[in-house]
Amino acid sequence: MQNMSTALGGFNVGRLANSKPQRTPGRASQAVIGDLADSDEKLLIAVGNRQDTQAFNVLFSRFATRIYAMGMKLTRNEQLSHDLVQEAMLTVWQKAPLYDLDRGNAQSWIFTLTRNRCFDMLRKIKRQPSCVSADDIWPQDGDGEHHLVHEEQGSLEVEVALIERHYTSLPAPQQAVIEQIYMLDRTHEEAAAELMIPLGTLKSRLRLGVGKLKQLIGIEK
Amino acid sequence: MTTDVNYHPAAELLEAFAQGTLSTGLSVALSAHIELCASCREESRRLESTSALAWSQAPAQERNEDVTEDFSALIASIVKQPQLKELSSEQFSVDKIHMLEHSVTLPRALAKVASEGLVWKKLAGGINQAQVTLDDETQCEFIYMKPGSQVPVHKHQGNEITLVLDGSFSDELGHYQAADFVVRNQAHLHRPASEEGCLCFAVLDGPLAFTKGLARLFNPINRYRFRRATSQ
Structure with missing residues (x-):
């Protein structure tokens, strides 16, 4: 947990939920956000809480290239990588109200969401059976608690x-x-x-x- | 949750899992192990955030002509879409497997796989097997070993990953219990036996199962597809 907190730039990613050791209260998250004028987290909050299209534009420009790069790494196909940018950023928009600061920073959230979209996209293209999806394989903590x-x-x-x-x-x-x-x-x-x-x-x-x-x-x- | 797990996936496998580069069959096996194993769960979260960090800090790739592309139309169409306020909490039709007197609760990914319905086949030696198709790179199966059963000696072509879900089994190299993640390759002469009975999920990889970087984790893989040479 120590390492993870460091990697996440000091965000407290632990939750208070059942029985996990080393859980500390989500202290001072607001303060951290307040300090970073245009942090990815702040933009994501604006998108999720206020449907802020300007903030979404900034997030798009910050992440499109990275998403494309992940697409190229995983699919080695330009068209698919292009589609992935569209799919992943659409998911960012749709799921922004579900983003939970206490579980990780914005880049981790967008990373896992992009990985999952890519995984499902590839399965579809390879016509693999649809019995299991990326969200089953990498369930979010608290899915099902909702x-x-x-x-x-x-x-x-x-x-x-x-x-x-x-x-x-x-x-x-x-x-x-x-x-x-x-x-x-x-x-x-x-x-x-x-x-x-x-x-x-x-x-x-x-x-x-x-x-x-x-x-x-x-x-x- | 099982706390006392003795056999875990290698760090490189966990990392590849976090980065989404594994086949579906292997990803399902990793996911199930991680749900059952607190230390691997912790480790995979850590690997997920370090992977995310590396990803977001990597120098921008060449995007060729795309660099100048105008995304405004795409963005405009995205922001017209409704947002989600709640995760759809879908219910799984099956999360338990019933084998004889046993009833086993499965990890989420495996519960989804099994929810399609399993077709069990009886094999020699008190072994039952239900194959599932998850991708074209691996062969996946649930294996139920009756109490006192023994699999005939065999050698693997390629690698076999066995995740113990309930009960236990042993071979020449150890004794494996629920949540243990056992990797065997063609170098092993394998003779599993179970005194108390055992339910497992097994993934056999073919020659193409692993992405390039990962293949070096294992011995060179024979150009052989999904066959375990069995000798009595």
Whole structure:
């Protein structure tokens, strides 16, 4: 984990989820983002949270050549590599709201997404059976946990007073998210904008925070 | 999750997996092992981020005439597409394999492979085999060894990777349990046997199974396709 954090430029990629050792709270991610005016992460957040086409343009110009290069390495075919740029950048656009800062930086996210698109593209072209896809082979942490996302706004079934008493024992990033959603009654979009974090990160912190809060309050079944 | 795993894929295999250069058959086997093995999971995450870093820092490749290409039309068409708010959480129809009294939960990639339905064939010596086709570079199969079964001595042509999913088996070189990732090549005279019964997923590679860089991991591969010479 140490190495990984370094490789990722200090981003905390650990999540708080179940039973992983060396997990530290997603400290100071916002601060890191704030420092990098035009970081890939910031652009990706703008695309995911606000459908910012200008930010998408910049991401496109930054990553198109790299995606093309990966395509050439994996397919050795110019047309396929060209298609890959289109496919991968389309996926960047579509999935940007799911990007989670706590799991890795933007370049890792775009790298794995490009690799997966390329893998599926090649399988299709080689007419390999479609029973298994790249997303099965490289599942994201938390795939399948998504139905647990606490979708309804402000529906935690306890009084605000009870939440207030307990929520200070949560890690700061989760506190901030709980405060936005349950105390200030913001929407997910508003809260993500306010905290300058991706929607995907907001949702995963909310899920972890609410889960812990339920435990603390003792209403978890 | 299994914590006590003794046999792991080589670092180069894990790296090739992270970079997406392996055949589908091998990728599925690696994916399944990684789901069962915490240390390889950690390592493959690390390799994924170092690969991403190297990728994003590599000097721009020559893009020839493409450099001047105008992407504005493409970008305009992309940003008209709707965005995803949630991952579609598809359900798998099968995530368990039932063998006699056993019921085994499979890692995700293998569950998907098995969800198409497995056709089991009985082979000599208490061995059952269900072949699956994942690509044209490897031959993949689920193997179920009944308790007390023994595979006739054989030599591999090419390499065989065996991932133990349940139970255990032994050969001349060791004893293998759930999550163990066992690599054998044609240099090994192989005589697996299982006392307690064993479910495995096996990948045999043909001469073209590996991309160039990776082939040097293994001994030179015979120009032979998918045949295990079996002698009694």
